[in-house]
Amino acid sequence: MHIPTLAPETLFHVGQFPVTNTIINVWLAIVIFLIIGLCLRRRLGVRPGKMQNFIEYFLEILLGYFDQVTGDRKKTMKFLPLAGSIFFFILLSNWLGLIPGTGSITFGGKMLLRPANTDLNLTVSMALVSVVASHLFGLITVGVFTHLNKFVQIGTLIKSFRKGPMAIFTAIIEVAVGFIEIISEMAKVLSLSLRLFGNIFAGEVLMTVMSSLVGLLVPTPFMLLELLVGLIQAAVFTMLTLVYLTVLTTEPAHEEH
Amino acid sequence: MFLIDIAYASESAEAAAETASGGGVLASLGIDPVLLIFQLINFAVVAAILWFLILKPLTKKMAERQNMIDDSLQNVKKIEDNLARSEQKYQERIDQAKVEASKILEKTNQEAVELGDNLKKKAKKEIELLVDQAKRNIKIEHDEMAAQIRASAAELVVAAVEKVLGEKLKESDDKKVISHALKDLGEKL
Numbered sequence: 001m002h003i004p005t006l007a008p009e010t011l012f013h014v015g016q017f018p019v020t021n022t023i024i025n026v027w028l029a030i031v032i033f034l035i036i037g038l039c040l041r042r043r044l045g046v047r048p049g050k051m052q053n054f055i056e057y058f059l060e061i062l063l064g065y066f067d068q069v070t071g072d073r074k075k076t077m078k079f080l081p082l083a084g085s086i087f088f089f090i091l092l093s094n095w096l097g098l099i100p101g102t103g104s105i106t107f108g109g110k111m112l113l114r115p116a117n118t119d120l121n122l123t124v125s126m127a128l129v130s131v132v133a134s135h136l137f138g139l140i141t142v143g144v145f146t147h148l149n150k151f152v153q154i155g156t157l158i159k160s161f162r163k164g165p166m167a168i169f170t171a172i173i174e175v176a177v178g179f180i181e182i183i184s185e186m187a188k189v190l191s192l193s194l195r196l197f198g199n200i201f202a203g204e205v206l207m208t209v210m211s212s213l214v215g216l217l218v219p220t221p222f223m224l225l226e227l228l229v230g231l232i233q234a235a236v237f238t239m240l241t242l243v244y245l246t247v248l249t250t251e252p253a254h255e256e257h
Numbered sequence: 258m259f260l261i262d263i264a265y266a267s268e269s270a271e272a273a274a275e276t277a278s279g280g281g282v283l284a285s286l287g288i289d290p291v292l293l294i295f296q297l298i299n300f301a302v303v304a305a306i307l308w309f310l311i312l313k314p315l316t317k318k319m320a321e322r323q324n325m326i327d328d329s330l331q332n333v334k335k336i337e338d339n340l341a342r343s344e345q346k347y348q349e350r351i352d353q354a355k356v357e358a359s360k361i362l363e364k365t366n367q368e369a370v371e372l373g374d375n376l377k378k379k380a381k382k383e384i385e386l387l388v389d390q391a392k393r394n395i396k397i398e399h400d401e402m403a404a405q406i407r408a409s410a411a412e413l414v415v416a417a418v419e420k421v422l423g424e425k426l427k428e429s430d431d432k433k434v435i436s437h438a439l440k441d442l443g444e445k446l
């Protein structure tokens with residue numbers, strides 16, 4: 001039995017660059033998406049075929065959920081490139097971890113296939129993209145000064161000098177709150193990446209242990225649970241990304257002191 | 258056997274974690290800057306493929322379809338309006354035509370009645386003319402006949418008188434007698 005380590009295993013090197021088993025899974029996902037995309041492109045039409053109808057059905061459901069978070073279809077469509085990609089990619093790579101051979105096929109004594117999200121590098125990079133994108137959207141939508149003033153509330157402090165000691169006191173507290181906001185932005189990256197990594201990694205370990213204890217039928221219910229976990233984790237990551245995007249692209253409610 | 262394996266595996270995992278902890282917490286978790294950039298690029302590729310090959314065309318088509326449905330619904334409304342309007346117009350025209358037709362019929366009737374009356378009057382006049390003419394002809398014939406009768410009666414009287422008298426009267430007496438006789442005859446006639 002080979003219990004996966006926290007770090008992904010490097011299978012081989014291309015030049016100087018290491019290729020890990022999780023990267024193989026990401027490439028697999030890329031190939032699958034590429035095939036679906038190319039197939040879809042050929043048959044795409046206003047009158048949908050079976051495949052287009054099937055994907056559109058899921059997309060419609062997804063857009064409905066997105067609308068609940070953003071509260072506006074226009075905003076949803078603006079965030080769809082990021083949120084939609086995150087959702088479908090996490091979902092597919094989570095479910096790819098359930099295909100037979102993951103964990104059991106070895107290459108040079110190491111797992112050849114390992115669920116992509118059991119690699120903290122990937123989850124961190126996605127979380128970074130999600131948080132950085134939310135800030136970029138915020139900068140563009142609400143303006144540079146307004147956006148930065150959410151974190152470094154110098155502007156509020158300067159304005160408060162004209163309004164008396166009470167306003168200055170409040171402004172100082174707001175400056176402190178701004179620092180906490182900065183820390184919470186970092187925590188966003190940490191929580192997003194560790195949540196996804198932890199869940200999928202734990203699932204992978206569980207599956208490995210279960211299938212090594214009793215190979216037949218016993219892991220099946222756990223596999224079903226993993227299907228569910230894969231979907232839920234994809235949804236959670238996406239919804240949180242959307243929440244960050246929505247919050248940072250909303251004008252802060254200015255209270256005049 | 259398996260449990261022993263698990264125990265060994267967990268030990269080896271711990272050992273790996275311990276050795277990794279030498280490189281810091283990040284390294285023990287498997288974070289590696291090169292791999293991080295790799296995965297970032299991988300994710301960018303995935304996102305690009307998903308967006309440009311799947312999501313964008315799909316949402317475009319969906320929006321297109323939505324627009325088409327909206328347009329057709331609007332068109333249906335327009336068509337229905339047009340239909341209602343043309344039906345109304347049709348009905349108006351029909352009503353107008355009916356009114357005109359009844360007017361024409363009425364006029365025709367009136368004209369027919371007038372024509373009938375005119376024809377009757379004309380016929381009456383013509384008949385009257387004919388009657389008059391016939392009357393005149395009859396009168397002329399009657400006059401002619403009377404003249405003829407008068408002439409032949411005179412001759413007859415002369416002959417009879419000649420025969421009765423056996424001899425010719427003097428011409429003056431003769432004429433007196435004749436004219437007398439003719440006067441009488443004329444009165445009688």
